[in-house]
Amino acid sequence: xxxxxxxxxxxxxxxxxxxxxxxxxxxxxxxxxxxxxxxxxxxxxxxxxxxxxxxxxxxxxxxxxxxxxxxxxxxxxxxxxxxxxxxxxxxxxxxxxxxxxxxxxxxxxxxxxxxxxxxxxxxxxxxxxxxxxxxxxxxxxxxxxxxxxxxxxxxxxxxxxxxxxxxxxxxxxxxxxxxxxxxxxxxxxxxxxxxxxxxxxxxxxxxxxxxxxxxxxxxxxxxxxxxxxxxxxxxxxxxxxxxxxxxxxxxxxxxxxxxxxxxxxxxxxxxxxxxxxxxxxxxxxxxxxxxxxxxxxxxxxxxxxxxxxxxxxxxxxxxxxxxxxxxxxxxxxxxxxxxxxxxxxxxxxxxxxxxxxxxxxxxxxxxxxxxxxxxxxxxxxxxxxxxxxxxxxxxxxxxxxxxxxxxxxxxxxxxxxxxxxxxxxxxxxxxxxxx
Numbered sequence: 061x062x063x064x065x066x067x068x069x070x071x072x073x074x075x076x077x078x079x080x081x082x083x084x085x086x087x088x089x090x091x092x093x094x095x096x097x098x099x100x101x102x103x104x105x106x107x108x109x110x111x112x113x114x115x116x117x118x119x120x121x122x123x124x125x126x127x128x129x130x131x132x133x134x135x136x137x138x139x140x141x142x143x144x145x146x147x148x149x150x151x152x153x154x155x156x157x158x159x160x161x162x163x164x165x166x167x168x169x170x171x172x173x174x175x176x177x178x179x180x181x182x183x184x185x186x187x188x189x190x191x192x193x194x195x196x197x198x199x200x201x202x203x204x205x206x207x208x209x210x211x212x213x214x215x216x217x218x219x220x221x222x223x224x225x226x227x228x229x230x231x232x233x234x235x236x237x238x239x240x241x242x243x244x245x246x247x248x249x250x251x252x253x254x255x256x257x258x259x260x261x262x263x264x265x266x267x268x269x270x271x272x273x274x275x276x277x278x279x280x281x282x283x284x285x286x287x288x289x290x291x292x293x294x295x296x297x298x299x300x301x302x303x304x305x306x307x308x309x310x311x312x313x314x315x316x317x318x319x320x321x322x323x324x325x326x327x328x329x330x331x332x333x334x335x336x337x338x339x340x341x342x343x344x345x346x347x348x349x350x351x352x353x354x355x356x357x358x359x360x361x362x363x364x365x366x367x368x369x370x371x372x373x374x375x376x377x378x379x380x381x382x383x384x385x386x387x388x389x390x391x392x393x394x395x396x397x398x399x400x401x402x403x404x405x406x407x408x409x410x411x412x413x414x415x416x417x418x419x420x421x422x423x424x425x426x427x428x429x430x431x432x433x434x435x436x437x438x439x440x441x442x443x444x445x446x447x448x449x450x451x452x453x454x455x456x457x458x459x460x461x462x463x464x465x466x467x468x469x470x471x472x473x474x475x476x477x478x479x480x481x482x483x484x485x486x487x488x489x490x491x492x493x494x495x
Contacts, residue, residue, distance in 0.1 A: 074287045075099065075315065078322055086286045094322050095233040096214055101314055103307060105240040109141040109204070116236050118200055119176025122146045125167065125190050126181040127153040130206045134243050135181035138204050142179065149175065156353070159188040160221040168193045177202060177235070183251065184210040184357055187234075188218040195231040202236040207247035208255040208313045209358050213237050214321030217330050224402035225481065226342040228334070233325050237318070245310045249303050252313070253457040254358025256299060259316050260451055261337045261361050262292060263443040264368040268335035268486035270441060274434045275427060276485055284323025284332035285441070291315040296447075300454045336371075336478070336486035340364040343478035344470055346402065355464040362457050363464055367475070369445030372487050376439055381431040382494030384424035387414035389492075394480055410480040415493055 077083035081093030098116060105112070113122070122142060126135030131152045139150045149172050157163060167189055171178070180190035180203040187203050187210075194201035195218075203213055212218070214237050217228045244252075266285055273280035294312045295302075301309035323332045330338075341360040375382060389410060395403035415423065427434070449459060458464055461471045479488040 074290075074319060075101075075322075078287075083283075083287070086282050092283060092326055094214070095216070095325055096235065096237055096322075098236040099214070099238070099318065101239045101241065101311060101318070103241050105204075105238055105243075106137070107141075109138050109238075110145050112236060112238055113142060113179065113202060114145060116177075116200070116202065118202070118235070120147050121172065121174050121176045122148050122179050123171050123175045123177070123193075124148055124150045124179045124181060125153070125186060125193075126150075127157055127186060128155050130182035130186055133206045133247070134204055134240070135206075138179065138181050153186070153189075157185055157189070158221065159185045159192070159219060161223070164189055164192045164196075164220065168196050171197065175199060179204065180234075181206060183207045184212060184219075187212055188220065191218040191231040191234070192220060192229065195229075200235040201232070203234050203238070205237070205239045205314075206243060207251035208239075208244045208310065208317055209247070209251040209356065210255065210258045211317040211320035211324075211333055214318050215324040215330065215333075216328065217324060221345075223405065224346060224399060225405045226346055228330050230329070233321075239314050239318075241307050241310050241314065244314060245305045245307050249456070250356065250359075252302050252310075253362075253452075253455045254356040255313055255317060256295075256302065256452065256455050257356075257358035257360070257362025257365070257457050259292070259295065259313065259320070260448050261333065261335075261365040261368075262288070262320070263441060263448070264337050264365050264372060265331075265333050265335040266441045267372050267438050268368070268484070269331050270438060271434070271487065271490065272485040274430070274437060275423060275490075278485065281327055281332070283326055284320070287323050288316050288319035291319065296443075296451055299451045303455050331484070335368075335484055336488045337361055337364040337368040339478040339482055339484070339486065339488060340367060340471075340474045343474040343481055344466060346398070346481065347473070348470070351465075355458070359458050360464060362452050363459065363461055363466075366445055366449055366452070366459060367461075367471070368487065369443075369448055371475075371491060372438075372442060373445050375487060375490065376435055376442065381427045381434075382490055384415065384420045384427060384490075384493050386417045386420045387493050388495075389414055389480065397477060397480070406480050409483045412483050413485050413489060420493065 078094040083092045124139040177200045178190045178194040272278040
């Protein structure tokens with residue numbers, strides 16, 4: 061079934077072109093292809109479930125994984141439909157499950173040994189658990205989305221809490237990804253707001269990733285951002301329509317999330333959609349007890365995007381760049397902060413990007429000499445924090461850390477130390493190494 065799309069532009073619909081292996085890379089001209097074999101974004105998929113899955117040729121035995129909420133929204137319908145043609149095992153998790161190593165291991169153990177594919181019916185957590193179980197079993201995964209709450213549906217990665225550390229694990233892109241827009245539009249408004257939160261981080265993530273490229277010569281690609289530019293523009297222009305049940309605007313949000321996921325897959329990681337703003341959110345998640353009734357991931361990302369945008373806006377407003385000096389982070393401090401096990405994992409991530417005196421001097425000279433160029437390049441892909449705040453406000457999403465239940469001290473600690481959990485050089489590093 062072809063992907064429902066916005067009207068084709070002069071170069072065609074990017075989703076259709078990716079599925080056909082004909083999307084031209086804006087930098088090299090090489091033709092890019094999606095690893096997903098089938099994708100449907102339709103007003104309704106009711107009655108089409110069997111044909112969508114059968115067209116993938118997965119085999120006769122399926123695991124359908126949902127939680128109590130996603131089962132009520134769509135999972136029961138999908139399981140019932142698939143059971144008419146397939147041998148279906150259903151697992152329904154409790155409300156708001158967590159994707160941690162223990163949960164993944166338990167679901168893998170409960171999965172029938174002859175299972176041919178995992179069918180996730182849900183959004184972020186269910187999709188991540190299904191990806192990890194399928195990856196361990198070396199079988200395909202399919203997802204029926206229940207809410208436009210995150211951009212990981214079509215990505216190659218899954219986020220899992222393991223040993224106290226939030227990690228992004230490379231898995232495989234789902235073989236099929238299916239969106240019933242009426243189900244998306246009927247999702248709880250909070251989940252829709254979370255999807256907007258997970259979308260507005262594109263500019264802060266791009267600015268961070270481009271900074272690491274211009275300053276440190278790390279790899280960077282334009283393709284992920286070119287893919288979603290058209291739908292992102294439409295989404296940012298009229299976000300309020302999303303919470304009024306507008307299916308046409310919901311299509312833009314879903315497409316933005318899908319194309320963001322494809323962008324991550326093309327890059328082999330979450331680089332284009334997860335930088336400083338995600339580090340801030342993950343740091344707070346790691347350092348406080350899990351709360352099943354706590355904020356959603358997309359809500360956290362929206363608030364952290366505003367924090368990163370404020371940081372980036374402040375630095376880019378300066379005529380002179382920050383003055384870099386040697387990093388002031390030690391292994392003992394990291395272990396004391398995160399504990400022995402998580403601390404060692406964090407130290408392995410942060411150590412490669414820490415600056416000694418010689419490296420700091422060399423990068424400071426480079427930053428000073430090229431500041432006008434770097435500043436202009438970064439500003440060209442940025443969106444001012446005030447506009448991002450207006451978009452989130454229009455859909456009623458949280459804007460301040462306090463709305464998530466985060467204390468000022470937690471946020472201050474995250475701004476100082478979140479850079480220690482991943483080997484990604486962001487504005488958090490730039491500011492910390494110039495303080």
